[in-house]
Amino acid sequence: MPTPTESHSPAPAEAGTPVIEFTDVEKRFGDNVVLKDLNFSVARGERVTLIGPSGSGKTTILRLVMTLEELTGGYIHIDGEPLTHEQRGGKRVPVSKKQQKKLRTRIGMVFQQFNLFPNMTVLENIIEAPVHVLGQSKQEAVQKAKSLLEQVGLPDKADAHPTSLSGGQQQRVAIARALAMDPEILLLDEVTSALDPEVVGDVLNILREVADTTNVTMLIVTHEMGFARDVSHKVMMFDGGRVVEEGHPETIFTAPEHERTQKFLGAVLGH
Amino acid sequence: MEFFEDWPGYLDVAINWSDRLLEGLWTTIQLTIFGGLLAFVVAVVLGLIAGSPRAWLRVPARIIIELFRGVSLVVLLFWLMFVLPQIWMRADGLPFEGLVYNTFLLGVMALGINYGAYGAEAVRASMTTVPKGQWEATTALSMSWPHKMRRVIFPQAWALMLPSLTNLWVHLLKGSAIAYIMPFVSDFTAELNQLRRPTDIWFSHAFIGLVVYFILALIITLFMQALEARAKNKLGRGPSLLEILSPAPKPVTAGGAR
Numbered sequence: 001m002p003t004p005t006e007s008h009s010p011a012p013a014e015a016g017t018p019v020i021e022f023t024d025v026e027k028r029f030g031d032n033v034v035l036k037d038l039n040f041s042v043a044r045g046e047r048v049t050l051i052g053p054s055g056s057g058k059t060t061i062l063r064l065v066m067t068l069e070e071l072t073g074g075y076i077h078i079d080g081e082p083l084t085h086e087q088r089g090g091k092r093v094p095v096s097k098k099q100q101k102k103l104r105t106r107i108g109m110v111f112q113q114f115n116l117f118p119n120m121t122v123l124e125n126i127i128e129a130p131v132h133v134l135g136q137s138k139q140e141a142v143q144k145a146k147s148l149l150e151q152v153g154l155p156d157k158a159d160a161h162p163t164s165l166s167g168g169q170q171q172r173v174a175i176a177r178a179l180a181m182d183p184e185i186l187l188l189d190e191v192t193s194a195l196d197p198e199v200v201g202d203v204l205n206i207l208r209e210v211a212d213t214t215n216v217t218m219l220i221v222t223h224e225m226g227f228a229r230d231v232s233h234k235v236m237m238f239d240g241g242r243v244v245e246e247g248h249p250e251t252i253f254t255a256p257e258h259e260r261t262q263k264f265l266g267a268v269l270g271h
Numbered sequence: 272m273e274f275f276e277d278w279p280g281y282l283d284v285a286i287n288w289s290d291r292l293l294e295g296l297w298t299t300i301q302l303t304i305f306g307g308l309l310a311f312v313v314a315v316v317l318g319l320i321a322g323s324p325r326a327w328l329r330v331p332a333r334i335i336i337e338l339f340r341g342v343s344l345v346v347l348l349f350w351l352m353f354v355l356p357q358i359w360m361r362a363d364g365l366p367f368e369g370l371v372y373n374t375f376l377l378g379v380m381a382l383g384i385n386y387g388a389y390g391a392e393a394v395r396a397s398m399t400t401v402p403k404g405q406w407e408a409t410t411a412l413s414m415s416w417p418h419k420m421r422r423v424i425f426p427q428a429w430a431l432m433l434p435s436l437t438n439l440w441v442h443l444l445k446g447s448a449i450a451y452i453m454p455f456v457s458d459f460t461a462e463l464n465q466l467r468r469p470t471d472i473w474f475s476h477a478f479i480g481l482v483v484y485f486i487l488a489l490i491i492t493l494f495m496q497a498l499e500a501r502a503k504n505k506l507g508r509g510p511s512l513l514e515i516l517s518p519a520p521k522p523v524t525a526g527g528a529r
Contacts, residue, residue, distance in 0.1 A: 068407050105413045115408035118506045119426040128422065129412035163507030181412065 017080040019044045019185060019217045020065060026073030027060055027241075034060050035241045038074070044184075047211060047218040049228040049249070052238030053264060058221045062187040065219065066109045067100060078103045078185070105133065108183030112190040114170040116162035116177070122149070123158040126177045134181065141180070148176035152206050168199030175206060186210075188220045200224065207231065225269060229253050237261045274473075281470040285479065288466055295462030296483065302375075302447040302458060303487070306382030307440050313387025314436070318394025319420065332391070339388035344446050347385055351377040352453055374453045386443045393435035397428040430502035437495035441488045448484075459483065 018041035025038040035057045042048050050058040063069045064076060067084065075092075076083045083103050085092050116125050126148065127141035136144075149155050152172035162170055171191060178186060188207065192200040204227045211218065211231045222228055228235060229249045236246040237258065245258040256262050285292065320332035339347070352374060359371045370376055401424050409419035451461035459480075466475040503509040 066407075066411055068410055101413060101415075104410075107411075109411040111404060111408065111411075113404050115402075115404040117405065117408070117423050117427075118508075119423070129414060132418055132422070133413050133415075161507035178411070 016044065018042055018077075019046070019079060020219065021077040021080075022061075022074070023077070024074035025064070025071065025076065027057070027064060027069065028072050033241060035064075038241070038243070040236065040243065040246075042217055042219065045215045045217055046234065047220065047232045048234045048236060049220040049222060049232040050236050050238055051222075051225070051228065051252075051264070052244070056238040057241040058238050059189055062109065062189050062219055062221055065185070066107060066187055067104060078106065105181065106184040107187065108178035108181050108185070109187040109189065110171070110174050110178050110191045112193050114162075114167070114174045114194075116170055116173055118162055120162075121158070122154070122160050122162065122165070122173050125162065125173060126180045129177075130180050145176065145180055148179055149173075151179075151209070152176045153202070166199070167195050168202055171195060171203050172206060175203070175210070179210065183216060185217045185219065188218060188222065190221055190223065192222065192224055223268060225253065225265070237264065239264075277471075278474060281474045284469050285466060285474075288462075291457075292459070292462050292466065292479075295457050295459040298375075298450070298457060299444070299447055299459040300487070302378055302382060302450055303440075303444045303491075305379045306386070306443055306447060309379060309383025310386040310390055310439070310443060311436070313383055314390025314394050317387065317391035318398070321391055322395045322398045336388045336391050339384050340392075342385070344381060344385050344449055345452070347381045348378065348449060348452060351381050374455045378447075378450050378453050378456055382443055382447060386439050386446065389442075390436060390439050393432045393439070394428070397432035397435075398424060400431055401427045426502075427506060430499065430506055430508075433495060433499040433502060437492060437499075440491050440495065444487055444491060445484065 020042040022038050022040050025035055026033065027035040038061075050061060052058055060069060064071055065078075065083070071084045075085055075087070081099070081103060082095050083100060084095060086095050087093075116122075117128070120128065123142065123145055126145040127138065130136045130141040130144065131138055146155070146158065149158055152175055154169060154172055154176075157165065157169065157173070162173065165173065171194075175191075191207070192203055195203060204224060207227070208231055210216065218231070220228065220232065232249050234246060235249045235252040237244045237252065237256070237260070239260050245252065245256060245261045252261065253265065256265060317332050317336055320328050321336060323329050323332075355377075356371050359365050359368060365371075405423060405427065406419070409423050414423070447458060448460035450456050450458040451464060463475045463480050466479070497512060500509060500515055501512050504511045
């Protein structure tokens with residue numbers, strides 16, 4: 001049961017197959033090793049925030065899960081199934097496109113720069129993939145899109161063009177677009193970093209509500225420490241492509257053990 | 272001026288020849304439209320393949336593009352008109368016999384392939400200028416390659432490639448004048464060559480030819496500019512065609528008065 005001091009639901013029990021599992025993950029760009037020997041797992045419904053200085057590899061982790069970057073070593077499993085590579089006969093071999101696509105439809109992502117399609121209206125942006133990728137009927141998709149627009153506070157913008165919207169509004173549409181796919185996993189990549197300070201709160205409140213009302217697993221990269229503290233079950237501190245420290249948000253934010261975490265939080269929280 | 276002394280007489284000659292001139296003009300228009308359409312299809316197909324991340328698709332497309340960009344139109348036409356039929360003449364019973372002797376169709380093909388190879392570069396390059404974030408968003412929504420191309424990437428690249436395609440189409444119009452070397456095809460330039468005999472080259476080519484080709488090029492440019500305005504408007508940039516064409520005066524904006 002949630003207590004008054006803890007607005008979010010309790011962490012899901014660490015039972016069953018993890019939704020996301022990283023095994024010995026390594027990512028390098030040429031000679032530059034960004035992630036090394038990374039092992040962690042995320043349980044169903046768990047919300048994990050990745051913090052750390054820029055260049056520490058947080059965003060790369062989200063991009064690997066979304067298959068926007070090629071995995072150069074190790075394995076990522078989604079619901080226990082290999083996302084990019086699997087071990088077969090002692091060798092690391094790529095999985096089929098079909099398998100990757102099947103798993104990818106369970107993952108949604110919201111980007112720092114929104115990335116709405118400028119050649120479509122707001123409504124078309126939201127229903128495009130549900131209709132043409134998931135095969136929903138247009139009527140069903142429109143109905144869902146309208147309720148999502150209501151949820152993100154933009155019920156009157158269905159026929160607007162993305163370019164006519166403010167940054168905050170565009171990001172809210174982008175959240176609706178990602179949710180329209182009913183993802184099991186939602187990746188949030190610095191979703192408020194490109195926004196005016198006064199609209200950051202609106203976008204975060206929408207995401208808080210999503211966290212409170214759904215069971216979607218979230219992997220979050222953010223510089224909004226208050227938000228991270230409110231919604232996450234676990235916080236992982238990254239530096240130099242490795243996990244420095246991880247734990248419950250209360251512990252990490254109030255009594256971090258590691259010196260690197262203390263220094264980082266001191267800098268971003270301004271004390 | 273002495274130079275223009277005979278021109279009133281020439282004008283009568285040209286009016287007498289108007290049937291033939293119009294016929295030639297019609298051939299030129301057909302070559303430009305059909306050649307342009309074929310060039311567009313070739314450009315999109317080759318341009319998409321040349322932009323593929325898969326080498327076994329990309330490399331052959333690049334070879335075809337470079338080959339047909341490098342071969343001059345006259346040489347290409349010569350091969351199609353005079354060398355290709357030799358093969359069919361020597362070996363009996365080869366397929367496409369009707370096509371090989373249809374010089375108009377061969378002319379359309381030469382124009383389509385030659386300018387299509389140039390257009391492929393415009394198509395490929397415009398795809399690469401669609402922001403990376405758009406491609407990533409299509410991946411995040413699990414769109415298949417044909418789906419993302421048709422619905423997201425191409426519509427955005429379209430606005431970017433149109434200025435290049437306009438240039439190429441105007442070039443193709445003028446390139447179609449090379450059709451005068453083609454047997455059995457009398458385009459506008461071929462008819463101007465005939466008109467030159469009773470008049471002179473200044474009147475036929477430098478006056479009638481100049482004006483007519485200029486007007487044709489202008490029509491193409493205006494048509495393509497309308498397409499471009501429409502494409503930009505669909506991306507949420509710039510006014511709609513209706514707004515551009517509406518006669519209502521624009522309100523004077525502040526600062527514009529000075």
